[in-house]
Amino acid sequence: MRVVGLEGTAWAASAALYDTDSDDVHIESDAYEPDSGGIHPREAAEHMGTAIPEVVAEILNVAADTGEGDAFDVDAVAFSRGPGLGPCLRVVGTAARALAQTLSVPLVGVNHMIAHLEIGRHRSGFDSPVCLNASGANAHLLGYHDGRYRVLGETMDTGVGNAIDKFTRHLGWSHPGGPKVEQRAREGQYHDLPYVVKGMDFSFSGITSAAKDAIDGGVPVEDVCFGLQETVFAMLTEVSERALSLTGTDELVLGGGVAQNDRLREMLESMCEQRGADFYAPEPRFLRDNAGMIAVLGAKMYAAGDTVAVADSGVDPNFRPDQVPVTWRAGEASVARDPTAPGTIRGAEATVTIDGDRVVKRRVPKAYRHPALDDRLRGARTRAEARLTSAARRVGVPTPVVYDIDPAEGTLILQRVGTDDLAAGLTPARCRAVGRHLSTIHTAGFVHGDPTTRNVRIGGDGAADAVFLIDFGLGYNTDHVEDHAVDLHVFRGSVAGMATNPGPLLSAFEAGYAADGDEAVLDRLREVAGRGRYQG
Ligand SMILES: C[C@@H](O)[C@H](NC(=O)OP(=O)(O)OC[C@H]1O[C@@H](n2cnc3c(N)ncnc32)[C@H](O)[C@@H]1O)C(=O)O
Ligand SMILES: Nc1ncnc2c1ncn2[C@@H]1O[C@H](COP(=O)(O)OP(=O)(O)OP(=O)(O)O)[C@@H](O)[C@H]1O
Numbered sequence: 001m002r003v004v005g006l007e008g009t010a011w012a013a014s015a016a017l018y019d020t021d022s023d024d025v026h027i028e029s030d031a032y033e034p035d036s037g038g039i040h041p042r043e044a045a046e047h048m049g050t051a052i053p054e055v056v057a058e059i060l061n062v063a064a065d066t067g068e069g070d071a072f073d074v075d076a077v078a079f080s081r082g083p084g085l086g087p088c089l090r091v092v093g094t095a096a097r098a099l100a101q102t103l104s105v106p107l108v109g110v111n112h113m114i115a116h117l118e119i120g121r122h123r124s125g126f127d128s129p130v131c132l133n134a135s136g137a138n139a140h141l142l143g144y145h146d147g148r149y150r151v152l153g154e155t156m157d158t159g160v161g162n163a164i165d166k167f168t169r170h171l172g173w174s175h176p177g178g179p180k181v182e183q184r185a186r187e188g189q190y191h192d193l194p195y196v197v198k199g200m201d202f203s204f205s206g207i208t209s210a211a212k213d214a215i216d217g218g219v220p221v222e223d224v225c226f227g228l229q230e231t232v233f234a235m236l237t238e239v240s241e242r243a244l245s246l247t248g249t250d251e252l253v254l255g256g257g258v259a260q261n262d263r264l265r266e267m268l269e270s271m272c273e274q275r276g277a278d279f280y281a282p283e284p285r286f287l288r289d290n291a292g293m294i295a296v297l298g299a300k301m302y303a304a305g306d307t308v309a310v311a312d313s314g315v316d317p318n319f320r321p322d323q324v325p326v327t328w329r330a331g332e333a334s335v336a337r338d339p340t341a342p343g344t345i346r347g348a349e350a351t352v353t354i355d356g357d358r359v360v361k362r363r364v365p366k367a368y369r370h371p372a373l374d375d376r377l378r379g380a381r382t383r384a385e386a387r388l389t390s391a392a393r394r395v396g397v398p399t400p401v402v403y404d405i406d407p408a409e410g411t412l413i414l415q416r417v418g419t420d421d422l423a424a425g426l427t428p429a430r431c432r433a434v435g436r437h438l439s440t441i442h443t444a445g446f447v448h449g450d451p452t453t454r455n456v457r458i459g460g461d462g463a464a465d466a467v468f469l470i471d472f473g474l475g476y477n478t479d480h481v482e483d484h485a486v487d488l489h490v491f492r493g494s495v496a497g498m499a500t501n502p503g504p505l506l507s508a509f510e511a512g513y514a515a516d517g518d519e520a521v522l523d524r525l526r527e528v529a530g531r532g533r534y535q536g
């Protein structure tokens with residue numbers, strides 16, 4: 001089978017020919033480079049208008065030269081339907097429809113973000129990996145579950161590339177900034193910047209502002225570039241490790257334009273090596289925006305009968321990856337498996353050793369992180385965990401007793417609580433209890449920071465429905481409605497990412513919170529959950 005792909009969501013006008021027999025992918029691209037500032041949607045669309053016909057003509061020449069039988073020997077035309085910049089998407093959508101009609105072949109509408117990860121899955125041969133997409137306008141972790149790609153974690157503000165590009169615009173550097181930061185960072189020393197991870201979600205806006213302030217305050221550019229990379233990529237690596245831990249999978253695939261960065265790939269590789277997982281990133285031509293990934297996913301969709309009529313083939317600038325029915329993987333096993341490990345438990349951050357009625361939790365140094373950042377995070381989180389675990393107990397929330405703490409070593413000795421993680425026994429009643437417990441600690445003025453189904457323990461001590469909160473390492477004191485809502489959002493995300501039928505569990509959770517909690521927080525939760533994360 002041979003499929004032509006077209007890509008033009010933002011800057012890359014690109015066409016490709018994919019042959020499923022040989023697995024060869026031929027790509028022709030023409031990049032839009034703004035004279036100054038970031039990408040201007042109208043200019044980018046004008047670029048598409050002239051460049052798309054050219055790259056299509058080149059690909060048709062390749063098709064004519066290599067085809068068997070009839071002129072072009074093409075079975076389908078696939079195109080990026082979104083997400084992306086509306087004016088660009090419309091130009092490319094029109095070109096794709098015209099091409100499919102000219103060739104008299106079906107049209108396939110591809111989600112660009114899923115294409116970024118499917119190309120890695122395809123080329124790695126991995127079965128059911130967790131996928132980190134690190135692109136310009138997006139940043140998220142996806143895992144296949146019951147016919148969809150679920151969003152396990154994502155940016156709460158800008159995409160990772162955009163965060164870096166915003167910083168470089170402040171320096172007056174031309175777009176794209178990512179490769180320039182990578183270059184300058186090679187000569188830099190570590191400079192501390194804010195590190196913001198909430199469960200498997202993360203945020204870049206504070207880092208970008210702090211990096212700009214550091215420049216204005218006279219910190220050498222190369223040091224800020226180095227600190228920026230160390231911080232931003234450590235955050236992405238940490239949330240990837242959390243996703244591996246939460247789903248129990250041992251395969252990670254990387255995609256997106258920022259994945260061309262050597263330091264990001266090095267950190268992810270190191271993290272995977274340290275935990276015995278396999279890591280794969282495709283070659284750079286498949287990482288940055290390109291039509292090859294569109295053609296490859298297009299071929300899988302076409303083989304599954306997933307084509308779209310021209311009349312229904314409108315583009316969608318806000319097309320989310322979890323909206324897509326994953327027709328080409330129908331019936332496959334989900335990434336989420338229930339991790340049950342006897343003896344020493346490997347969390348995302350720590351190793352936990354069970355010792356009778358106690359557990360010894362040690363935050364092991366992470367080889368992927370800069371030592372200064374690693375020391376700071378391990379010490380601060382160990383102290384926060386001890387302090388807030390006890391604070392929660394004092395306001396009546398079941399948590400382990402803290403017997404001992406050694407912040408320098410990152411070690412805690414805690415009471416062993418529960419018989420299972422909530423992930424292994426999700427029920428509405430237990431989710432309701434989690435909602436109640438979170439409302440209690442919020443009223444007391446702090447958040448948990450990472451309330452996932454792995455950080456709730458259930459059962460034991462004759463109290464069949466005891467529900468304990470553990471792992472307060474990402475918690476902090478705050479009375480802000482937004483912070484409280486994000487706490488709820490993290491729990492929602494961990495349930496929605498794992499459960500087959502999350503609806504009743506989430507309703508019970510919210511009802512539990514509503515019983516004593518602040519209505520304004522639930523209102524804000526709906527806003528947080530509904531925020532379209534795509535910012536072109
Ligand atoms: C929706 C779509 O239009 C959008 N595309 C996009 O963001 O282009 P992509 O090729 O995936 O990524 C471009 C980003 O990748 C960054 N980038 C490129 N090389 C880099 C490097 N060596 N280090 C860090 N960032 C790099 C650029 O600075 C830019 O922000 C997306 O996938 O989010
Ligand atoms: N006090 C405890 N009693 C019983 N089991 C525990 C206790 N603390 C931790 N565990 C077990 O160890 C696992 C990992 O612990 P914890 O969540 O504290 O570590 P972590 O590395 O921070 O994990 P993650 O970052 O993945 O949430 C828990 O999911 C739980 O199964």
Ligand SMILES: [Fe+2]
Binds near residue numbers: 135136256289
């Ligand atoms: Fe992209």
